[in-house]
Amino acid sequence: MRKTFLLVVAALAVAAAVGATAGARPAATPGVTAKSILLEGTYPLSGPASGYAPIPVGMGAYFSYANAKGGVNGRKINWKYEDDGYNPANTVQITHKFVEQDHAFAIVGGLGTEPQLAVRQYLNDNKVPQLFVATGATTFDRDYAQYPWTIGWQPDYEAEGAIYGKYVVANLPNAKIGVLYQNDDYGHDYLRGFKAGLRAAHQSQIVTAQAYDLSATTPPAVQMAKIKASGADTLVLFATPTPTIQAYVIGTKLGYKPANVITNSVSATDPFLTIAEKSGSNIVEGTISVGYLLDPSNPIYNKQPGMKLYRQIMAKYAPKANANDPLNLYGVAKAWNVVQVLKAAGPNLTRAGLMAVARKMNYSPGDKNANPFALPGVVTFTHNNFQYPISQVTLVKYVNHVFQPQGKLLAGRGALR
Amino acid sequence: MQTFFQTLTTGLADGSIYGSLALALVLIYKATEVINFAQGEMAMFTTYIAWALMGHGSSFEWWAFFATLGIAFVGGAALQQTVIRPLERASVLTAVMATIALLVILNGLAAWIWSPQLQFFPSPFPTSSWVIGGVHISKQDVGTFGVVMACVLVLWLFFRFTKLGLAMRAGALNPSAARLMGVRASWLLALGWGFAAALGAVSGMMVAPTVFLTPNMMQAVLIYAFAAAILGGLESPVGAIAGGLSLGVLLNMLGQYVHPVTSELQLPVALAILLVVLLIKPAGLFGRVVVKRV
């Protein structure tokens, strides 16, 4: 009799102890004090997607740099992030903690389509900015009316797919195309954009489209064999890094030599393609992709002022990080944009004020305030019903182990100055 | 016809990986009646060690391959003596949870020490393939199959012909009788874990070139190794290898020729086969049903 009684009392004591550490009382505007602005975000530091772990490190480096230069209107940025292991259930609980206990001013750069989908409604209900989500899923830009507190940042997958479609129409009008795409929203966004870019006339150029599931335990050998059998002379890869590299290697193993290979920008980074080449693939050379940021692993950008600034920041504020990893530069570039938007929102910061600024951004070379870490000429622009912050990209081609820019910037999303 | 042979060789290569890991599971189960859920992560961790020894994967070195086998052996034995032995008397639940704790720790440690980034792992075999009658047989597949089978053969010779190997087999069958003959039973359990860890290292190093080195690379392979071990019967080493090979070939054939088995259904299909086999033969194809006298 007494033991169960003791057990329950002991358990409740533990619960009470846990409860005691309630958060601080919220100031006038949550997350903002005279001295600081609290920004928080969730990232996969463990589990299958932990490859993206460098992004928040890069953001932290830029925020430290900005703080050292006087911060934002006299306030220092307090940047905190936690591991959700790419499991939406964790993302939801951690985001509740950010909002209800830590009283963060804004949730910044949350990574992963599904995790951010899981918290979008909650953040909008509580009127907390879901700023610059780290996912290219089109819904985060397109559905701004339904979710006013949510805004994307990087070029969305559908727009990028459309650019590849336009490229094929312009340069490979009678190519036979074999597509390997991931059967989740990531792959579907790319494929939908690609077909839109091809427009009705060229749909028939796609001779086969093979789906691949990320949770599958064997490489896409079967799919690649079918693409080879279809006689496609142009291979299009819309998959995350691991299956993309495996596709390159299996292609060579099967003796498949497509004339052209187009690969989505997420997987077409120098480190990943080097791995494909080292693993013996001989169809990597000549890969077509797109880019919108400077590429630290590519020596041709070393002379750019943005690259010099990036290397200084990383050396000083994130010495242990690998500065050649494009994910770090992605973090720094996004953090730059966050600081610009915070400055523009003025000294009496409010969440609504922040979103208003983010809805009307215009950082362009013309006004001498373009994002220094983006490719020269890339504009960060949002206005009324055009809520695609970065929608310009430049075609790049992988020539002797380096992505060479090919011609001028292309606008993925309709008319743009 | 061409794709049939290609699928067959890939299937045999995959199968040899599942088989070697399944054999490692059987080695530990026969000696300690514990299913080692951390077998996959032990293989992954030792593969990272090999990667570090090979100058962060710059080029494949055979000396590093054998050095890793040695380290894996010692590491496996040490793990048994420190983590598993104190729980020898505990319940099956505690034993299962101990190996799961090991799984989580090793996974976290690998990401912590070597970063979760995708890494290249060199293969000892060229990625080109022989072309025989229009069929592309990848040298890597044949090499993988060869290396894994060679290691399994060495292990078989050890168990069959050496005194220590015989003692380990006897210890697994009847530990108390073996101790009465002067066999140090707890040493043998450590040896069992050592061999299992070394086998895991072999399968890890052979599969890394295709699935690339990440802290989670072995999780998928482990599930198929479980299926192979059960298919063959947890008691029989021969069954584990046969189970692995047949599963590898079956999955590749299904993927190639049966339309609805798209990539996400490969796993459920494999597990369905597993359940069906177990319903017919609860001790697996080669296992023997132990009649228990009270």
Added chain:
Amino acid sequence: MPALLELSDVTARYGQVVALHGVSLTVADGEIVALLGANGAGKTTTLRAVSGTVRRTGDIVLGGKRLGRATPEAVARSGVAHVPEGRGIFAELTVWENMRMGGYTVRRPDFATVLGYFPWLQERRNQQAGTLSGGEQQMLALARAFLSRPRLLMLDEPSLGLAPIITREVFRVVTELNQKEGLAVLVVEQNAAVALAAAQRGYVLETGRVAVSGSAGELKSDDAVRTAYLGY
């Protein structure tokens, strides 16, 4: 003759159940000693106490070496061969593999001499031990025990499940090993008559204590022992 094995005030328990309450006995070099008693008297537990396969206290000395805290494998390596209840045969291994296990602790096991005593083992060498008859398995256990060149052989109810003529054959071989090879034997047996025929001395255990002890002749003539264990 100095005592080869000496137990003084040895107790043993299974969990909370105490099976031996202070047993003392000795086995001299080259002597056969019988351990008699009803079921549950503690005969098997005594052997287990010596071989360390049960939690025990008290002094156990073999040829001057204290074995009180030794593990089973250490006891085996110091010259004690214990053929346990049910003989401890590895059924799935072949006869010859069982034999090799017998010689596990010896650098060059003396198969020739053993085959002298058990010639039929030669042509059964590749047969699975499990397929041997009860008597043959007992003989294999004896051969295996002898291969480890022990100083003391402990047998736990060798007659269990054997026909009488087989039991006599087993004891004949045991006696032969004792005389020719000078092997001391401590044998636990239900069949008191056969045991006392072979043994020089004996002890009778009751509920974990030594009730009666003496030479084989004394025990055979002792009325209490006769009615209780010899049945006439």
Added chain:
Amino acid sequence: MKRLGNPVALGVLVVAVIAAPFLFSNYRTYQLAFVGLYLVALLGLDILTGFTGQISLGHGAFMGIGAYTTTILVVDHGVRDLWTIPLGGLIAGVIGLAFGIPATRFAGPYLALATFAIPLAFIGLLKRFPHFTGGNVGKNLPQLKAEFGWHTSPSIWFYVVCWTVALVMLPLAFFIVRGRFGRAMRSVRDSEIAATANGISTAGVKTLAFGISAFYCGVAGSLYGIGITYVNPDTFPIDLSILLLVGIVLGGAGSLYGMLFGALFVEFIRISWGPALLNLFSKVHHIDTHAPGSGLVVYGVVLLLVLYAAPSGAAGLARFSFGSKTRIIRPRHPPGPPAKGENA
């Protein structure tokens, strides 16, 4: 009344549950609501693992089935979310029963392996029928609105719903475990041979235990879906099944009140205690607390320490301190060297 569990302890628990929302912040109450639903899941799994001795690594998937049932009914068919809770449990329970029938043929480690496959197959099937399950994109659920005249924050209302269900299912668990069926379960756990000898159909008991545990996990799963307001295949990974087992071991398999401890651990280790432990540790010996994988190492080490320190978990400690003799889980190996080939 004794049949429904120790009344005094239950009374204290009810008082505490009522008091909590007034004492703690909104966010803590939200977390404590999850403690409630994890308690329901752990009670179910404890009935299967603690009382019937069958280890399952698949009950995360039964929570998934409950959550998806609720989501599909609420989102696609407009059913009120509260009514879907028992429905989620029933459907999971039926599937649990269906799986229980073949599962009875496996023993110990084989069963752990077979159930290891359930969550993986579940995720595969979810993705195979995207139009029905929403596939990888998953589905959002509307946030729970206060009803029956209560106008309070969604977190508080979610807390009330979770703990109402928990405080109904706890005595129900006692009823199951204390009854004749409970004794049959314990005999199956302690020795299947002896149980069969006494005329207990071990297959029947195991199958029913599977069904009951799946029902409990299904109910917990639909609450989980309602609380997270989103379901997709990544939400029910194998780690969830492992976490539930960890809760059982920590709480003390075979003790229902111990599950309260287990639920607290399961909810707080990942989000609060794990990072806190890491920060504490990093002060002593400088490490980067954001280093990838560090959280996993802490979680694994804590689990190992628990296994060594208290193999029978918190409940075991409570019993130990009261000097009670009964072992929660009889050691599988009898004293002395483990006998070989004990089961198939």
